[in-house]
Each structure stands twice: as C-alpha cells, then as structure tokens.
Amino acid sequence: MKLTKLAAIAVAAVTAASPVLADLVFPALSYRTGPYAANGIPFADGYADYFTLVNERDGGIGGVPAQLLECETGYNTEKGVECYESTKGQGSLVYQPLSTGITYQLIPKATADGIPIHSMGYGRTSAANGDVFGNIFNYPANYWNGASIAINHLLEINGGDISGKSITLIYHNSAYGKEPIRTLEVLAEKHGYDLTLLPVDHPGQEQKSQWLQIRRERPDYVVMWGWGVMNPVAIQEAVNIRYPMENFIGVWWSGSENDVIPAGPGATGYKALTFHGVGDDYPVYDDIQKYVVDTGKTAGAGDQIGTVLYNRGMYAAMLAVEAVKTAQEIHGVADITPAMMRDGMEALEMTEEKMTSLGLPNFGPAFSVSCENHGGPGLGGVAQWDAESGKWNMISDYSPSDMDVIQALIDEDSAAYAAENGIESQCN
Amino acid sequence: MFYRESGDFKTTYAKDTQTFPIKLDRMGYYVILAVALILVPIMLMKDVGGGANYWTNAIFLPFLIWAVASIGLNILVGYCGQLSLGSGGFMAVGAYASYKLMTWDVPFIGELNFVVVVILSGVITAGVGILFGLPSLRIKGFYLAVATLAAQFFLVWLFNKVPWFYNYSASGQISVPTRSVLGFQVTGATAAPEAKYLLCLVILIVVALVARNLTRGRIGRSWMAIRDMDIAAEIIGVAPLKTKLSAFGVSSFFIGVAGALFFAVYLGAAEVGEAFGIQKSFLLLFMVIIGGLGSIFGSIVGAAFMVLMPVLLKNIMVGHLNWATDIAAHFEFVIVGALIILFLILEPHGLAQLWRLLKDKLRLWPFPH
Numbered sequence: 001m002k003l004t005k006l007a008a009i010a011v012a013a014v015t016a017a018s019p020v021l022a023d024l025v026f027p028a029l030s031y032r033t034g035p036y037a038a039n040g041i042p043f044a045d046g047y048a049d050y051f052t053l054v055n056e057r058d059g060g061i062g063g064v065p066a067q068l069l070e071c072e073t074g075y076n077t078e079k080g081v082e083c084y085e086s087t088k089g090q091g092s093l094v095y096q097p098l099s100t101g102i103t104y105q106l107i108p109k110a111t112a113d114g115i116p117i118h119s120m121g122y123g124r125t126s127a128a129n130g131d132v133f134g135n136i137f138n139y140p141a142n143y144w145n146g147a148s149i150a151i152n153h154l155l156e157i158n159g160g161d162i163s164g165k166s167i168t169l170i171y172h173n174s175a176y177g178k179e180p181i182r183t184l185e186v187l188a189e190k191h192g193y194d195l196t197l198l199p200v201d202h203p204g205q206e207q208k209s210q211w212l213q214i215r216r217e218r219p220d221y222v223v224m225w226g227w228g229v230m231n232p233v234a235i236q237e238a239v240n241i242r243y244p245m246e247n248f249i250g251v252w253w254s255g256s257e258n259d260v261i262p263a264g265p266g267a268t269g270y271k272a273l274t275f276h277g278v279g280d281d282y283p284v285y286d287d288i289q290k291y292v293v294d295t296g297k298t299a300g301a302g303d304q305i306g307t308v309l310y311n312r313g314m315y316a317a318m319l320a321v322e323a324v325k326t327a328q329e330i331h332g333v334a335d336i337t338p339a340m341m342r343d344g345m346e347a348l349e350m351t352e353e354k355m356t357s358l359g360l361p362n363f364g365p366a367f368s369v370s371c372e373n374h375g376g377p378g379l380g381g382v383a384q385w386d387a388e389s390g391k392w393n394m395i396s397d398y399s400p401s402d403m404d405v406i407q408a409l410i411d412e413d414s415a416a417y418a419a420e421n422g423i424e425s426q427c428n
Numbered sequence: 429m430f431y432r433e434s435g436d437f438k439t440t441y442a443k444d445t446q447t448f449p450i451k452l453d454r455m456g457y458y459v460i461l462a463v464a465l466i467l468v469p470i471m472l473m474k475d476v477g478g479g480a481n482y483w484t485n486a487i488f489l490p491f492l493i494w495a496v497a498s499i500g501l502n503i504l505v506g507y508c509g510q511l512s513l514g515s516g517g518f519m520a521v522g523a524y525a526s527y528k529l530m531t532w533d534v535p536f537i538g539e540l541n542f543v544v545v546v547i548l549s550g551v552i553t554a555g556v557g558i559l560f561g562l563p564s565l566r567i568k569g570f571y572l573a574v575a576t577l578a579a580q581f582f583l584v585w586l587f588n589k590v591p592w593f594y595n596y597s598a599s600g601q602i603s604v605p606t607r608s609v610l611g612f613q614v615t616g617a618t619a620a621p622e623a624k625y626l627l628c629l630v631i632l633i634v635v636a637l638v639a640r641n642l643t644r645g646r647i648g649r650s651w652m653a654i655r656d657m658d659i660a661a662e663i664i665g666v667a668p669l670k671t672k673l674s675a676f677g678v679s680s681f682f683i684g685v686a687g688a689l690f691f692a693v694y695l696g697a698a699e700v701g702e703a704f705g706i707q708k709s710f711l712l713l714f715m716v717i718i719g720g721l722g723s724i725f726g727s728i729v730g731a732a733f734m735v736l737m738p739v740l741l742k743n744i745m746v747g748h749l750n751w752a753t754d755i756a757a758h759f760e761f762v763i764v765g766a767l768i769i770l771f772l773i774l775e776p777h778g779l780a781q782l783w784r785l786l787k788d789k790l791r792l793w794p795f796p797h
Contacts, residue, residue: 032754041754071746072753077695077702082486082739089478104601104697108617124599173588175599175699182598199588202701413598420605 023067024060024324024336026051026317027087029097032300034074035203036228038258039309041300043098044070046313048299049292053284054321056291061324062334075228077101084109093324093341094118096316100176108421111135116342118323120316121146121252121275125179126413128375130346133414134426137345139319139376140367141275141401143225144409146251147180148401149273149380150223151187153249156396163192166217170210170234171225173199180225180251186405204230211237224250231259239266246271252380255392256308260385268387271395272308275380276315277363278392280306284314284359308383308392315364322358323348346371365398371427375410378403431790447640453787464629472622484621489694491735492628493686498715498727499639500682505713506721507643508675509655510564514557514576516708517583518680520700521556522687524593525549527602530692531595542607542614542692546631549688550681556583557680564672568658580709587700603697615692624693631689632728635682640724642678651675652722683712718771720780729779737764 030044031037051066060066069090071083080102084095088110095110095117097103103123110117111134118137119127125144127136141149154162169184171177181197188195196219198210204226211234214222222243226234231254238248246269250259255272263270285306292298293305304310327336327344336344349368355361365379379398386393417423436451438444448454468488472480497519504510526549529540540548560579564572587593594602606616612623642648650671653661662668691698698704711734719730738760745756775782789796 030753032752033757037754070753072742072757074757077698078490081695085482085486086743089482100599101601101699101702104599104603104699105695108603108696112617174701175601178600179598202705420603 023065023091025067025069025087025091025093026320027069027071027083027090027092027095029071029073029080029083029095029099029102031073031075031098033072034076035205036075039228039231039253039256040075040098042256042258042304042307042309043313043316045298045300045302045304046310046315047096047317048313049288049305049310050314050317050321052292052297052299053288056295056297057287061321062328064334066321073097073099073102075099075101077105080105081109088113088115091338093336093338094320094345096120096320098122100124100179101174104175107133107136113338114342115338116345118316118320118345120312120319122176125375126410126417128373128410129414130369130371130374131414131425131427132418132423133374135342137369137374139348139369139374140350140365141252141378141380142375143179143251144183144406145375145378145380145401146273147183147223148187148378148406149382149399150249150251151184151191151193152399152401153271153382153396154221155191164194165221166194166196166219167221167223168196168198168214168217168219169223169225170198170200170207170214172204172227172230173201176227176253177225180223182409183406184223186409187402190402190405200226200230200234203228205233207233207237211241214238214243215241220247222248224248224254226250226254226259231256232262235260235263235267235270238270239263245269246384249273249382252312255383255385257390257392258307258309260387261390263387265387267385270385271382272385272392273380274308274383274392274394275364275398276311277360278308278311278383278394280311282360282363287359311363315360318358318360319348319350322350322354345369346374378406431787431793433791445644450787450791461633465626469622469626472625473620480621484625485694487736487739488625489628491732492625492632493689493694494712494715494735495728495731496628496632496635496689497683497686497712498719498731499635499724500679500686501712502716502719502721502723502727503639503643503651503682504675504679505716506723506726507648507655508651508672508679510561510672510675511569511573512576512679513573513706513709513713514560514579514583515683515712516704516706517580518553518557518683519687519690519708520583520587520704521553521680522549522684523691523698523704524587524602524700525552525684526688526692527595527604528593530605530607539607542609545607546685546688546692550685553684553687554677554681557676557683558673561673561676561680564676565669577706577709580706584700584704587704599699601697601699602691604692607692615696617696619693628689628693631685635685636724636728639678639682643722643724647671647674655722714768718768718778720778723778723780725783726778726780729783733779734764737767 028047031040048068051068055065069087073080073083084106100122103119106117116135121141123138125142127133127138128142184195200207224234248270250272252273260267260270293302323344326347327340328334330343331340346369350366352366355363367376378401381394381398382396383392384395431452448457501515504512526545529545529548563575567575594600604615613619614623614627650666653666654671715730715734718733720726741760741763745751746753
C-alpha cells in the first residue's frame with residue numbers, strides 16, 4: 001500500500017499544478033500513436049493549425065486567444081475518459097474526440113457537465129435529434145447520411161435501379177462500423193439490393209478471409225466502413241484480387257491519402273464519400289503557409305497540409321471557431337462558457353459568403369443548425385482517387401441523402417434513448 | 429525497537445494467525461483503511477482542489493477495479509499455477525451479464541439491486557470460467573494459456589456476434605442505466621464521485637478479505653499443492669478436478685465482479701472488442717506478475733503500478749515538461765516497459781517480494797547480524 005500512496009502523492013503534486021487560463025480552451029483528444037495514428041495525425045494537425053492561424057492572423061476569436069489542450073487517447077476509450085476528466089475542468093468549450101467509442105462514452109458525461117460535443121461525421125448518429133441530445137452535435141453529416149449517399153451514388157450510376165444487385169459492406173467490427181448497417185438494411189428493402197455483411201476485427205490488419213469471400217462471391221459493389229490500418233489493408237487486398245476499384249466505395253473515414261497510396265497505381269478509381277472539399281486549392285492555405293508554416297508553428301511535421309484528413313480537422317476547427325463567434329454575438333461576451341458555446345453551435349449558420357470570406361469557397365455545403373436538428377442537412381459528395389496525379393477528384397456535387405428513411409431511424413433511435421434515460425424534450 | 433514481534437503477546441489462536449502479526453503493520457493497515465474509507469471520500473465530497481471527478485474517474489476507479497480483477501487472476505495463476513489468458517473475455521462476461529441483468533425486468537421483483545447484479549455477474553462468470561477451466565485437467569502450462577486464449581477470442585466474438593447480448597442496439601454498444609445503492613446513485617454520469625469510489629473500495633476490501641482467507645485455508649492450500657506439484661498433490665489426496673475447477677470458479681467470480689464494475693461504474697458504455705480485448709488479458713497478467721505471484725498485496729500493488737504509472741508519467745511529461753503528446757505517449761511505453769524489465773530482473777518475484785524483503789530487514793534493523 002505504501003507504494004500506492006507514494007504514487008498517489010506524486011500524482012497529486014503533478015495534477016495540482018496545471019494552471020487555468022482565461023482563454024478560449026479547445027481540448028483536442030487526438031491520437032498520434034497506435035494503429036489509428038495514420039489517420040489521427042493529419043486530423044489533429046489540421047485542428048491545431050487552424051487555431052494557430054486564428055491566433056496569429058486575427059489575434060484570437062473576438063479578441064480572445066484560443067488555447068488548444070491536446071491529450072493523447074490512442075483511440076482508447078479509457079484514455080479518452082482520462083483525457084476528458086483532466087481537461088474538462090479547464091474551461092473546455094467543445095469536445096471533438098474523433099472516435100465513435102469515446103463519443104458514446106462522453107455523451108452522458110458531457111451532457112451532465114453541460115459541455116457540448118461535436119462529433120463531425122461520426123459518433124452516435126441519432127444525436128442529430130437535438131430535441132433529445134441537447135449537447136451533442138454531429139453536423140454537417142452523419143453515418144446514416146453517408147450510407148444513403150453511397151447508395152444514391154450507386155443508383156445514379158445505374159440509372160436509378162439497383163434491384164437485384166449485390167452489395168457487400170465490409171466494416172470495422174465496432175460501434176463505428178456497425179452504425180450504417182441498419183440504414184443499409186432499410187434501404188435494401190426500399191431499393192431491392194442484396195446486402196452482405198463482412199466484419200473485420202480491430203485493428204484490421206488481417207482481412208484475407210473477408211477478401212477471399214468477396215473474390216468468390218464477386219459482389220457488384222463493396223462499401224467500406226473502415227478506419228486506421230484497416231483502410232490501406234482493405235484497398236491493397238481489393239487490388240490483389242483485382243476487384244474493379246470504381247465499384248469500391250469507402251465512407252469519408254476510409255478516403256484519405258494514407259489509405260490509398262500504399263496500394264500504388266492499382267488504387268486508381270477507388271471512391272470515397274466526403275462532406276467537404278479536397279485538395280489545398282483554397283485561399284486559406286496561403287494564410288496557413290504564411291502564418292503557421294513559415295513561422296514554424298505547425299502542430300505536427302507540417303507534411304500533412306492539404307490532405308483529406310487535415311482538411312477535415314481544419315474544417316472541424318473552423319466550424320468550432322464560427323460557433324464561438326456566433327455565441328459571442330448572441331451573448332455579447334467575448335470570453336464564453338461551454339453553455340454559451342452550445343447556444344452558438346445551435347445557432348450556427350454556414351453560408352457560402354461566410355465560407356468565401358474565410359478563404360474556403362465551396363469547401364463544404366451551406367447549412368444551418370437548429371434546436372431540433374443538430375445534424376445539418378446531411379449533404380455529401382463522392383471523390384475518386386487518381387494515383388497518377390496523387391489526387392482526390394470530386395466526381396459529384398454535394399447531394400442530399402434519403403432523409404425520409406434516415407429521419408425515421410433517427411427519431412426511433414433517439415426516442416428509445418430518451419425513454420431509457422428519462423430525457424425530456426430539450427427544445428420547448 | 430519498533431518493528432518487532434517480541435513483546436506483542438498473542439493469547440488466542442485467532443490472534444496468532446492474523447494477517448498482520450506485527451503491531452506496526454497492523455496500525456499501518458488500519459490507518460490506510462481509515463484514510464481510504466473516511467478521509468478520501470470526505471475529500472472527494474468536498475471536492476478539495478477541484479479534481480474530485482478526475483481523481484475518481486481517472487485514478488481511483490480504474491485502480492480499485494483492476495485490483496479486484498488482479499486478485500482474481502492471482503488466485504488462478506499465482507496460487508493454483510494455472511496460466512490463463514482469458515481474463516479479458518471473463519471480464520466481458522461480467523460486464524455483459526451485468527448489462528443484461530440491469531436491463532432485465534425481473535418478474536415480481538422488477539429492478540434488481542445493483543449489488544445483487546454485481547454478485548450475480550460474478551456467479552455467471554464463475555460458471556463460464558469453470559467451463560473453460562475444464563481443459564486444464566488435461567493440459568498444463570503454456571498449452572493451457574493457449575486454450576484459455578481461445579476463451580478470450582470466443583467470448584469477444586460471441587458478444588459481438590449475438591445481438592441479444594447488447595439488446596439489439598444499432599451500434600453494438602452497451603450503455604449502463606442509472607442505478608443506486610442505499611439511495612446513492614453509483615452508475616451513470618450524474619453519480620457522485622465519492623459514491624462510486626466507496627462502492628468499488630468496499631468491494632475491493634471484501635474481495636481481498638475473502639481471497640486472503642480462502643488462500644490460507646484448506647482450499648488455498650490445496651491450490652498451492654496443485655501448483656507446486658500436481659502429482660504429489662494427488663497422492664496426498666488433493667482432487668485435481670475439484671481443486672482446479674474451484675480455482676477457476678473463484679478466480680472468474682472476482683474477475684466477473686471486476687468486469688461488471690469496469691463497465692457499469694467506471695466506463696458507463698462499452699463495446700466488447702475495444703474494452704475487453706486481448707490486451708486486457710495481458711495487462712492483467714502483467715499486473716499479477718509484477719505485483720507478485722501468490723500474494724494478495726502483490727495483486728493490489730501490481731494493479732497500482734500498471735494503472736497509475738502511465739497516468740503519472742503522462743502528467744509529468746505533458747503537464748510539466750510540456751512535451752508533445754505523441755512523444756510522451758511513446759516514452760510512456762518505453763519507460764513502463766523498461767521499468768517492468770528492471771523490476772523483473774531485480775526481483776523476479778514481484779513487488780510483493782520487495783516489500784517482504786524490506787520487512788525482514790526492518791525486523792533485524794539496526795542490527796543486521
């Protein structure tokens with residue numbers, strides 16, 4: 001027991017010393033280590049660099065500097081809890097854990113503590129119902145939108161009819177990968193395709209048997225819900241069995257450069273969904289170059305700028321900054337609290353003019369958030385990989401998903417959650 | 429002199445066989461109990477320093493719960509000599525059993541009391557543990573480790589595959605409903621830190637007491653006889669079947685209790701592959717080996733080492749030295765790994781043995797010869 005106490009005393013000395021600053025605090029539960037690091041690093045870099053840019057260029061948000069509290073989770077839920085507990089007392093405004101598992105974990109905790117969570121394109125899909133999940137936001141798109149957009153894309157290239165086609169979902173066998181199944185099943189009834197489910201266990205390095213099955217059954221289309229090391233392995237396996245890459249569609253978490261480059265030229269034609277622009281052809285990158293890269297203030301090695309996930313991290317930070325500005329407007333204070341941040345997120349309106357003024361013209365869809373709808377419009381597009389030029393090219397516009405189907409599922413799932421946890425309507 | 433048996437007269441058998449025969453040890457034990465049971469909860473309740481939630485959720489709860497699991501595995505590996513790599517799976521059984529029991533509307537009773545749920549989860553896990561312990565009658569050592577490894581993978585696969593276990597939720601996640609013990613909420617996000625802490629602490633104390641008394645009685649001696657030499661044990665009349673299976677049962681019971689607490693009190697929501705994967709089995713085995721095989725105290729110290737050391741290192745490297753988080757995370761692996769190797773070289777019998785040696789030296793101090 002003495003050793004325990006010694007350690008405890010040491011921890012006390014260590015934790016007691018962390019200062020509380022009067023800044024706008026943004027915790028970043030990032031993961032730069034572990035099997036998901038290849039995806040975690042660019043996102044974390046983009047997220048951090050945008051706040052650096054805002055501080056350097058604009059002197060903060062509304063005059064108050066933004067402070068980033070980075071905490072390494074390794075995509076591990078227990079470390080995620082530790083990170084949450086250690087940062088929440090320091091004035092954290094919004095959590096973006098970039099992990100569906102950690103998001104599930106934090107939903108009740110953050111709701112109890114009154115801190116908003118923005119799980120952009122991941123997390124619990126039914127959190128889009130703001131009437132039940134008052135503190136959770138997942139705009140501009142969620143998993144079920146993603147599943148529907150993928151099916152819509154298949155409908156489009158098949159002239160509106162995919163009945164009798166076979167579609168295989170290869171997914172990460174976790175909460176994250178299981179999210180789209182329900183939607184795909186309902187859509188299968190509606191459109192008459194056959195759905196096969198192929199789970200891949202964490203971390204996803206071993207997929208020989210799944211791809212053997214795909215090789216044997218030759219499904220017309222393969223849809224992937226992968227993350228981390230699972231993505232490049234799956235794409236490599238697809239190349240190995242000579243699966244036609246244009247029939248292989250990944251969700252937005254399976255569509256970064258890190259996923260396709262290892263497979264070489266064979267990966268050309270692989271498609272991935274996205275809810276924001278790709279590439280670095282946006283004016284904001286000039287600013288990033290000037291204020292962040294040239295001053296040596298990049299969060300990581302600076303080699304990720306302009307990649308898909310870097311863009312996504314930057315987009316997440318940008319939406320957070322805009323929400324802060326909205327909150328500052330609503331409440332008339334510059335140094336906002338998490339509760340004000342929540343109001344700002346709920347009143348967030350992203351217009352094309354706003355994005356152009358931020359140096360991100362046509363980067364993402366225009367949308368607005370309301371009390372009932374925390375999920376945004378659910379628009380998404382499809383990007384295709386070209387290995388020769390090493391670029392993702394958008395091959396469709398941001399198009400809507402099948403909200404009739406999805407809204408019914410969201411209402412059902414969130415109503416079940418509300419009943420389980422005794423949650424009353426948040427919007428009245 | 430202060431650390432001596434002499435002068436402390438034992439007049440009854442009970443006193444003669446007590447766990448802490450030396451007065452100073454006994455006093456220390458009571459002081460620690462008093463601090464843990466009275467002072468710490470008061471500090472958590474008053475939120476001294478503002479870190480009650482952090483201390484509870486990031487430090488105390490994982491430590492206490494892992495200590496329970498570690499005692500459980502130590503019974504099997506340390507006392508009975510049966511190597512098991514299925515502990516992560518058994519923790520999952522405890523967690524899913526508790527989830528199913530909590531969401532089950534029992535006829536005539538309704539909602540089960542949380543303590544009952546935890547105990548029943550342990551019982552169910554004990555049953556599963558006994559089932560997977562059956563091969564231990566035929567296979568030994570590393571081969572048994574491989575057989576129990578099968579349990580680990582099978583159980584995780586089962587909880588992922590059969591939707592009944594997670595009540596057909598879309599994501600396969602299980603989330604704990606709010607439950608109270610004696611009127612104090614102990615599960616869910618709104619539970620008070622001191623309530624969660626006290627519940628886990630009391631369970632750890634009970635488990636440690638039960639384990640301590642089991643291991644020095646007839647059952648524990650039969651376990652140790654099997655561990656030291658199974659053929660000799662059989663010849664002197666120890667039944668291998670009953671002994672090995674009882675070790676598997678008791679060990680799994682504790683691990684199941686820990687699994688239930690891990691899910692319900694500590695995490696609140698879990699998915700089986702992530703929360704109860706193979707790495708948990710290894711972590712638990714490391715705790716037992718580093719703490720000291722065949723020692724209750726060692727189990728607790730081992731759990732403290734494996735749970736608290738990474739948190740401590742992280743706080744020093746990131747919080748004080750302001751290192752980049754990824755470098756700190758990598759160094760954490762290096763340092764913890766190096767410490768494990770160092771400890772095992774310096775003292776192969778674990779931290780408990782270090783403590784034992786220290787006590788022996790103290791007894792002779794200041795005249796070592």
